[in-house]
Amino acid sequence: MRKTILIALTLASSSIVTLTGLVLAKEESKDALPLGSISRAEGLEAWKRIEAVVTHPRCANCHVDARAIPIWTPAGESKSRIHGMNIRGGESRIGAETVPCSTCHVTSKLPNPPAPAPLHAGIDWQLAPVEFIWFGKSGSEICAQLKDSKRNGGRDAAGLVEHLKHDASLSGFIPRAWAPGTGRTPPPGTFEDHVRDMALWGAAGQPCPD
Template sequence: MRFLIALMLMVTPAVAETVNGLKTVDEFDGIAEEEARSVALFEEMLKVIEHPRCLNCHPAGDTPLQGDEMQPHMPPVIRGEADFGAPGMYCTTCHGSENVAFVTGEGSIPGHSPWQLAPVEMAWVGKSPAEICAQIKDPERNGGKDLAALHEHMAEDGLVGWGWEPGEGRTPAPGTQEILGELTQSWIDTGAMCPDA
């Protein structure tokens, strides 16, 4: 009997599992039509792309946002010429190479090296899923990335990875960076299709 149970466990396929609110690639295997699967994969990626950990650094204007509520940055700061802040108030004036807990223990100053806003042409706040999708596929509006470089950015970039280690007082992005990378690659492999709206 034990032999049969052990044998059954060995041949039972792995069950796809949602991790911290983000579906894994396996959960899309039931969508037979490739274009529909590609769109569904991108819509899952949006759970990260549209999370405050991403949107706060992809604002529509020249002011970064902060917190889960996406409020304007305090103290007031602006983008500056190279997306690192204005002279005398660069991002690195307050943001170091790692998160620093408040002395009170109730929050933290986020940090990573480099710490900066995404270029203004990569602003996502207020855009529809279709607009965001078209934008991140367009090298003129995504920092000059082809799809392979876009995958590398999502899967390996440390600043993107910070979204899952945001420090005390902030909700991490859904899933993990590894899952986002797998979703991105599968989206690319199925044609990098965009939603209609």
């Protein structure tokens, strides 16, 4: 019974997050640029930099499919492997059905400890929603997905930029990818570069490579 309640609460809060995302998507981000103010060529250049970020293990490893098996890329290694200790995010995507992610990935805004201690964030650790699969996908597949409102939390281009800023305001997963603690590799560039690139890509009409 308690398990059912926990899962129901988790799914309910996921819906709230989705609804919040829908609302945010309708808000204009101060960082977003007017549609059409950036050329398609510049937009594709921006996408190349975005792709290098979203396919980086630091960002892709928790964007997994419905099996909800998080991926590890241990510090000093480039090959991915499944998360140890039988950890599964479950339908809740936060491990509520078995071991909550926050058992080890404790919610904290303090700087990340050095590898191999687990990473932390200012919001409860979780897998990305199941619609947002990045791990194992090509850059062009992720590009198509990112501009599809059915697979990006109902966000338009400005909403995606706002999502980044909102996550940063919570010391969430996205900006902390660039501050993963000693021994871990961050994605290329900086968080600010990524926000700027998302704005450029959005203003160019979200072009994707062929």
